[in-house]
Amino acid sequence: MKSILIDELRTAYDSQLRGVTLPGGNARIETDGPLTRVVGWHRGFVTGPTDLGVCGAELDALIARQRDFYAARGEAVEWKTRAHDLPADLTDRLTAAGFVAEDSETVLIGQSADLAADPVLPDGVTLRRVTARSDLRRIAALESTVWGEDWSWLADDLAARIENDSGNTIVLVAEARTEVVCAAWLVFKDGVDFGGLWGGSTLKEWRGQGIYRAMVAHRAQLAAARDVPYVYVDASADSAPILTRLGLLAVTTTTPYVWSP
Numbered sequence: 001m002k003s004i005l006i007d008e009l010r011t012a013y014d015s016q017l018r019g020v021t022l023p024g025g026n027a028r029i030e031t032d033g034p035l036t037r038v039v040g041w042h043r044g045f046v047t048g049p050t051d052l053g054v055c056g057a058e059l060d061a062l063i064a065r066q067r068d069f070y071a072a073r074g075e076a077v078e079w080k081t082r083a084h085d086l087p088a089d090l091t092d093r094l095t096a097a098g099f100v101a102e103d104s105e106t107v108l109i110g111q112s113a114d115l116a117a118d119p120v121l122p123d124g125v126t127l128r129r130v131t132a133r134s135d136l137r138r139i140a141a142l143e144s145t146v147w148g149e150d151w152s153w154l155a156d157d158l159a160a161r162i163e164n165d166s167g168n169t170i171v172l173v174a175e176a177r178t179e180v181v182c183a184a185w186l187v188f189k190d191g192v193d194f195g196g197l198w199g200g201s202t203l204k205e206w207r208g209q210g211i212y213r214a215m216v217a218h219r220a221q222l223a224a225a226r227d228v229p230y231v232y233v234d235a236s237a238d239s240a241p242i243l244t245r246l247g248l249l250a251v252t253t254t255t256p257y258v259w260s261p
Contacts, residue, residue, distance in 0.1 A: 002249070009109045010084070010251040013232065014050045016192045021165070033062055037069075037077075042153040043258075044070040044077030051086040059087065063097045067259050076260040082107070083253040091257065099257035105234040110248035112195065112223035112231050119214035125176050125206075127218060131162050135173060139183040139199075146201040158185065170222060174202075174211050181206040186219040188228060195223035197233040212242060 020029055020036055027040040034052045038045040046066050054062055063079075070077040079099060081091055091101070119127055130136065136155040143151035161169040168189065174182040184199035197219055202212055216231075223231050234254050235243050244250065 006249055006251055009230070009249060012193065012230075013107065013109065013251055016189075017194060017196075017232070018047060018049055020045065020047060021168075021187065021189055032065060032069075035062065035066065037066060039073075042157065044073075044075050046077060046079040048085075050082075050084065052090065055087045055089075059090070059093055060097070063093055063099075067097055067099070070259070071261055074261055076258060078102075079257045079259075081255050081257055083255075091255070094257040097259070099259045102256045102258055103236070104253045104255040105236055106240045106250050107232065107252045107254055108235050108240065108243045108248035108250050109194070109230055109232045110220070110243070110246065112220045112229055114247055115217060115220035115231065116224040117217040117221065119218040120210055121174065121214050122209045122211065125174050125181065125209075125211060127172060127174050127214065130171050130173050133159055135180075136171070138180045139171070139173060142180050142183050142203065143199075143201055146203065161187070170219070171199075172215060172218065174215065176206070182211045182215060184212075184215040184219065186222055186231075188223075188226065193229050195219065195226075195228045195231045197231050200233070200239060212239065213246065216243070216246060 020038055022029060022038065027038055030037050030039055033054065035046055035048045052059065066077060066079065079094055081094070095101070121127060133155065136158045139158065140151050140155040143154055158169070158171055162171065169185060169187050171185040172183065173180050182200070182202040184197065187196040187198060197216065200212055200215055220231055233243060233248070240250070
């Protein structure tokens with residue numbers, strides 16, 4: 001029965017979550033054959049349906065066109081792949097075209113109502129929703145610290161989403177006094193049965209105290225209150241075991257293949 005449920009969830013994921021929701025600003029969506037690509041983001045982004053419907057030399061040409069398009073703009077580009085994508089040699093052909101695989105993540109899906117709970121936080125830690133630019137810059141600084149790279153672009157990205165998506169992006173911080181120790185956001189899409197759990201990054205010295213779990217529980221509460229039946233997340237190797245213990249089910253993995261000029 002569990003395998004049947006996973007198959008059903010994967011099918012729903014493929015039918016509803018293969019597109020792109022833009023943050024607004026100067027970014028735009030274009031199509032090239034079966035592909036959807038984003039232009040004007042912090043880096044290019046390409047995604048497609050489960051089956052691209054092309055193979056061999058035609059697929060190589062499609063891949064090269066994306067690479068060359070972003071090369072002409074002097075931009076890096078991420079091609080988002082999933083483990084069950086077709087044709088099966090897509091990732092081999094991306095590699096041959098100069099794309100490099102980054103860390104894989106596990107796509108996990110859970111029922112909002114089952115996960116919803118009042119957040120339980122350590123003493124002295126509070127949770128609040130934020131919209132101010134100053135708070136969004138603090139989140140970007142947190143992400144930069146956690147991941148060891150420049151995430152300053154995130155403040156503008158979140159600000160544009162909050163401004164342009166009619167309440168579909170809810171950004172949360174957990175704070176210990178004036179320090180942001182964890183940040184996460186919940187993203188809805190109109191007409192979609194899934195709320196996306198994004199962020200969820202916690203400072204190293206604050207991990208293992210239930211803050212990440214509290215963020216998941218509260219975001220599931222918000223999704224359930226909105227009658228969105230499922231939440232999903234692309235989980236890192238650190239987060240996936242926690243989410244699995246909470247009851248989310250792994251439906252596939254996703255790996256970004258990145259080409260940089």
